Amino acid sequence: MIMDLVFLKIETEDEVTRLAQLALEIWNEYFVSIISKEQIEYMVEKFQSVHALTEQIKNQGYEYYFMNVNGKNIGYMGIKQGEGKLLLSKFYIHKEHRGKGYASHAIEYLVKISKFRRLGIIWLTVNRYNDATIAVYEKKGFRTVRTQVADIGKGLSNLLCKLI
Numbered sequence: 208m209i210m211d212l213v214f215l216k217i218e219t220e221d222e223v224t225r226l227a228q229l230a231l232e233i234w235n236e237y238f239v240s241i242i243s244k245e246q247i248e249y250m251v252e253k254f255q256s257v258h259a260l261t262e263q264i265k266n267q268g269y270e271y272y273f274m275n276v277n278g279k280n281i282g283y284m285g286i287k288q289g290e291g292k293l294l295l296s297k298f299y300i301h302k303e304h305r306g307k308g309y310a311s312h313a314i315e316y317l318v319k320i321s322k323f324r325r326l327g328i329i330w331l332t333v334n335r336y337n338d339a340t341i342a343v344y345e346k347k348g349f350r351t352v353r354t355q356v357a358d359i360g361k362g363l364s365n366l367l368c369k370l371i
C-alpha cells in the first residue's frame with residue numbers, strides 16, 4: 208500500500224494549476240478549525256495561488272512535489288534548500304488519506320534527499336495551535352527549538368528541527 212506512494216516534481220504550468228487547486232481544497236478543509244475563513248483566503252492567495260507558486264518555483268528556489276498514489280494526487284509537499292539545511296515549507300495530505308503512513312514515508316524521502324545533498328537538518332514552522340500535526344512531527348523525530356511570532360495567522364508558530 209505505502210509502496211504505491213510516489214513523489215512527482217511539479218514543473219509545468221498545468222501541474223502548478225492542479226497544485227493550487229489541491230492546496231485550496233486542503234487548506235479550506237483543514238484550517239477552518241484553527242484560523243478564520245478570511246485568514247485562509249489571504250494565506251492561500253499569498254502562498255498557494257498559481258501566481259505565488261510560480262514565483263516560488265521559478266525565482267525563489269522552492270521545489271514542490273505531488274504525493275501520488277495510483278495516479279491520484281493525495282497531497283503535496285514544498286521544500287527549499289538552504290545552507291546546510293532543508294526547509295519543509297509545506298506538507299499537506301488530503302483528509303481521506305491521512306493516518307495511513309504516507310507522511311512517514313514522505314519524511315523518509317526527505318531524509319534521503321537531505322543526506323544526498325549533504326544537509327544536516329530538516330526544519331519547519333507550524334502554527335502553535337496545530338496540535339495534531341505537532342504530535343506527528345514529534346513522533347517523527349522533530350524537536351521544538353522555539354516559539355515565535357508568526358507574520359500571519361493566529362499569532363504564534365513553533366519552529367521545529369530534525370537532525371539527520
Ligand SMILES: CC(C)(COP(=O)(O)OP(=O)(O)OC[C@H]1O[C@@H](n2cnc3c(N)ncnc32)[C@H](O)[C@@H]1OP(=O)(O)O)[C@@H](O)C(=O)NCCC(=O)NCCS
Nearest residue numbers: 237298299300305306307308309310311333340342343346
Ligand atoms: C501532518 C500530516 C501531513 C501528517 O500526515 P498523516 O497521514 O496524518 O501522517 P501518517 O499517517 O504518515 O503518520 C505519521 C506518523 O505520526 C504518527 N501519528 C499520527 N498521529 C499522531 C498523534 N496524534 N500523536 C502522535 N503520533 C501520531 C503515526 O503513528 C506515524 O508514525 P509512525 O509511522 O512512526 O508509526 C497530515 O495529517 C496533514 O496533512 N495534516 C493537515 C495539514 C497540516 O497541518 N500540515 C502541516 C502544516 S505545517
